[in-house]
Amino acid sequence: MPRPVQYNTNVKMVEIPEGYSGEGFYATSFDKVIGLARKNSIWPLPFATSCCGIEFMATMAATYDMARFGAERMAFTPRQCDLLMVMGTISKKMGPIVRQVYLQMAEPRWVMAVGACASSGGIFDTYSVLQGIDQVIPVDVYVPGCPPRPEGIIDGFMRIQDLVHNEGLRRRNSEKYRELMESYGIK
Numbered sequence: 001m002p003r004p005v006q007y008n009t010n011v012k013m014v015e016i017p018e019g020y021s022g023e024g025f026y027a028t029s030f031d032k033v034i035g036l037a038r039k040n041s042i043w044p045l046p047f048a049t050s051c052c053g054i055e056f057m058a059t060m061a062a063t064y065d066m067a068r069f070g071a072e073r074m075a076f077t078p079r080q081c082d083l084l085m086v087m088g089t090i091s092k093k094m095g096p097i098v099r100q101v102y103l104q105m106a107e108p109r110w111v112m113a114v115g116a117c118a119s120s121g122g123i124f125d126t127y128s129v130l131q132g133i134d135q136v137i138p139v140d141v142y143v144p145g146c147p148p149r150p151e152g153i154i155d156g157f158m159r160i161q162d163l164v165h166n167e168g169l170r171r172r173n174s175e176k177y178r179e180l181m182e183s184y185g186i187k
């Protein structure tokens, strides 16, 4: 006898953006719709070098399941990704590689430094370890912890979603953004 089909009745719909609605119409601004779509379809690129990467594996597994946020499509192809998640100790030798991966990603792109090592070098205040990836690329969200628990990584991811949702479409063409890129030697 076939098993009865179990429907998931807990599906939650995202809230519609602010706008005006009436009978048969709904109007909002273009960047709110784009923000809504982008924030719920982020493609992360995990750049994991050490222990924080293990926490990330737990974050992707069944219990925490980041797919619930529309971000199940992990990729190691920078051109297809829009969120660089750097997890683990980054040595000075590895710095240029992180930067190269960042440069290969298309705009708009966001960066998350996961854990103490990626954010500040962590406990490794040594000659060989980069004291934070923000020395080589701009970072949008820092997740504290050594390692951060999956809840912390998910919280950081949700902060990224807030940024993605609220970013104006013209930000990447603004003078301020250009200055930020130039401060990292990126044209």
Ligand code: SF4
Pocket: 050, 051, 052, 053, 087, 088, 089, 115, 116, 117, 118, 122, 123, 145, 146, 147, 148
């Ligand atoms: S922050 Fe802690 S857990 Fe994460 S990579 Fe560094 S030493 Fe490992």
